[in-house]
């Protein structure tokens with residue numbers, strides 16, 4: 692069953708972890724370490740997705756993509772943003788041609 696509410700639930704947990712002891716929580720440590728550490732994890736997990744895709748194993752791809760999405764949620768939280776901000780942007784683009792979106796980016 693599709694359950695996009697999981698994005699909200701993980702985000703709520705990330706928010707709770709903001710004030711937790713970094714020695715007891717991976718998320719708390721990541722947020723405490725700051726943006727560069729989060730960006731490093733996003734880059735590492737992106738590379739893992741690339742390797743999994745080349746490997747072609749679907750289970751591996753899903754696991755690595757979950758790691759990437761999770762770290763992207765932490766990065767969004769670092770900026771006081773959440774998954775709904777990205778979903779709103781995808782909704783805005785819905786029905787728009789990809790070429791129109793590209794042209795809109797060029798014109799600003």
Ligand SMILES: N=c1c2ncn([C@@H]3O[C@H](COP(=O)(O)OP(=O)(O)OP(=O)(O)O)[C@@H](O)[C@H]3O)c2ncn1[C@@H]1O[C@H](COP(=O)(O)O)[C@@H](O)[C@H]1O
Nearest residue numbers: 701704705708715716717718719720732735757758761762
């Ligand atoms: N979804 C996740 C999740 N996905 C991946 N990870 C962690 O992300 C890390 C992935 O990094 P790597 O694969 O490079 O593994 P690693 O070598 O252990 O990582 P590093 O220690 O080098 O950073 C692992 O430590 C995973 O445990 C996650 N950690 C937490 N969550 C969610 O966040 C919640 C809160 O977690 P805590 O803050 O740990 O309580 C959990 O209940 C989950 O819902």
